[in-house]
Amino acid sequence: MKRSFLTAALAAFLALPAWAQPKAPGTDYPNKPVRVIVAFAAGGNADINARLISTALSQQLGQQFVVENRPSGGGTVAFETIAQTAPDGYTLLVGALGSHTLNVGLYGDRLRIHPLTGVDHITISSHSPIVLATHPSMNVRTLAEFRAAVAAGGGNVLYGSSGNGSTGHISSALLLHLLGVPATHVPYRGSAAAFQDLMAGRISFQSDTISFLAEHIKNGTVNGIVIGTPARSPMAPDVPTAAEAGLPAFQATTWTPWSATLGTPLPIRQFLYEQIATALRKPEVRDRLIQLGNTIPDGMTPEATRAFIAAELDKWVPIVRATGARVD
Numbered sequence: 579m580k581r582s583f584l585t586a587a588l589a590a591f592l593a594l595p596a597w598a599q600p601k602a603p604g605t606d607y608p609n610k611p612v613r614v615i616v617a618f619a620a621g622g623n624a625d626i627n628a629r630l631i632s633t634a635l636s637q638q639l640g641q642q643f644v645v646e647n648r649p650s651g652g653g654t655v656a657f658e659t660i661a662q663t664a665p666d667g668y669t670l671l672v673g674a675l676g677s678h679t680l681n682v683g684l685y686g687d688r689l690r691i692h693p694l695t696g697v698d699h700i701t702i703s704s705h706s707p708i709v710l711a712t713h714p715s716m717n718v719r720t721l722a723e724f725r726a727a728v729a730a731g732g733g734n735v736l737y738g739s740s741g742n743g744s745t746g747h748i749s750s751a752l753l754l755h756l757l758g759v760p761a762t763h764v765p766y767r768g769s770a771a772a773f774q775d776l777m778a779g780r781i782s783f784q785s786d787t788i789s790f791l792a793e794h795i796k797n798g799t800v801n802g803i804v805i806g807t808p809a810r811s812p813m814a815p816d817v818p819t820a821a822e823a824g825l826p827a828f829q830a831t832t833w834t835p836w837s838a839t840l841g842t843p844l845p846i847r848q849f850l851y852e853q854i855a856t857a858l859r860k861p862e863v864r865d866r867l868i869q870l871g872n873t874i875p876d877g878m879t880p881e882a883t884r885a886f887i888a889a890e891l892d893k894w895v896p897i898v899r900a901t902g903a904r905v906d
Contacts, residue, residue, distance in 0.1 A: 599640040602849035607667055611642040615660055617653035617673040618740060619768025623787045623872070627703045627834040628672040630866055634857035643670075649767055652684070652743035652905065653677025657691040665841030667850065671697060675832040676745040679890045683898025684743040684905045693837075694891060699883040700836040701851045703858060704872035706787040707807040708749045708830035709817055711800040713779050721804050721823035724783075725757045733760035738772035738781040741765045742905045746772070748894075749785040749806065749830040751901040756827055763903075776800060787832060788813050789870035806830030813871035833875075833890075835883060847880045 601607060612635075616628045625647065632643035648656040653673050663669040678693040691697065710724070718724045728735050739746035742765045754761055764781055766772040769790050775781045777799060784791075788805065792813035795802040802817035806829050810819055820828035836854060838847055857863050858874055867874060878886070 600638065600849075600853070602667070602843075602846045604845060605843075607846050607849070608639055608641040610668065611644055612667070613663075613669045614643050614645045615656050615669065615671050616645060616647045617649065617656035617671065617677040618647070618744070619649040619770065620647050621770045621790075622674075622740060622768065623704070623706050623789050623832065623870070624672050624674045624834050626789065626870065627867065627872075630863045631703060631854055631857045634860055634863050635853055638853055638856060649741065652681055652741045652747075654681060654685070654689070654691070657693070657696065660837070660839050661691050661696060663839050665698075665839040665843075667838055667842050667846040669839055670700070670850070671837040673835050673837065674745055675890065675894070676741075676743055676748065678835050678837075678887055679894045680745065680748045680898055681743050681905075682891055683895040684748075684903060694884070694887055695840075697837040697840050698842045698847060699880050699887065700838055700847050701854050701880070702875055702878040702883055702886065703834045703836060703854060704867050704874055705831055705833045706789050706870075706872045707805050707811055708745065708785050708832060709788050709791050709795070709805045709811075709814060710750070710753060710783060710785050710803045711776070711791050711795060712783040712803055713776055713781070714798075714801060715779050716782050716801075718803065719801060721757075721818075721820075721825060724803050725759055728754070728757070728759045728761050731761065733762060735761045735783075736764050736781040737761050737783045737785075738764045738766055738775055739784065740769040740772060740786070741767065743903075745787075745830070745832040746785045748898055748901065748903055750783070751903040752830065752897055753785065753804075753825075753828055755901040756825055785830070787871070789872060792871055804828065811871055833886075835887065844880065851879055 635643045660671045804823045
């Protein structure tokens with residue numbers, strides 16, 4: 579009898595954490611694993627955000643948040659994937675400036691899922707500045723020297739990015755447009771693949787997040803030329819801002835939005851926003867993102883996130899069109 583009582587008590591004790599897991603108000607969400615689709619390849623800033631936060635969410639909610647990379651089409655494949663899922667919060671999308679804004683300018687009427695009206699939004703977990711890095715063989719240290727070297731190439735200088743329409747692609751295209759010099763874009767399947775060719779000297783420059791490039795700049799593998807923010811980054815303190823380099827119009831910062839299938843109930847999205855905000859307060863998440871050069875925004879509710887994306891569309895779509903960048 580005593581043994582039976584102890585067994586029952588132990589079973590009840592072990593079950594307590596499951597009873598205590600938070601749920602979206604008025605729902606049983608989440609009661610099964612959640613897919614987290616990343617619109618870009620592993621290793622980039624969106625992927626790092628997704629994996630750090632998904633690990634924290636799994637611990638907080640007692641259900642696995644499983645990250646799945648869908649990098650094709652600059653985010654369009656990820657959007658089309660989530661559009662085919664039920665609006666129940668069990669499939670989430672993590673993207674970037676490219677997937678959620680730049681594609682509108684690149685694809686125009688050919689874009690099947692519009693990032694403002696084709697999905698619902700949850701939050702933005704981080705912002706990350708864009709930095710221009712060059713291969714040492716270019717022998718440039720300043721933006722003026724960079725412009726002269728690219729101009730001398732007559733359009734034959736190659737630059738890489740994580741894909742057509744990616745943040746790196748459009749940031750480089752914007753910079754070239756502002757400098758008034760041509761170069762040839764080479765798209766890759768992810769930032770890491772592009773960087774391998776940059777290190778090998780097969781391409782001459784690459785624009786990407788400070789989180790991705792800072793360590794390589796520090797090690798001298800590549801030269802940091804300019805950062806697209808009003809202030810220098812502590813991750814690369816020797817890299818001048820665009821204003822310091824004489825080109826204040828070059829402002830480029832990406833961000834990491836979390837979205838859900840169109841029609842996902844607001845209580846679930848609000849709940850996810852609150853849980854992601856909790857995850858971002860954990861030192862192992864927050865400190866790592868900041869260490870990688872990110873800033874963590876406050877108050878990015880579903881409503882605030884939608885308004886932010888609308889404002890970014892107003893800013894970036896005309897820029898994309900002005901650069902002449904297109905996706906075949």
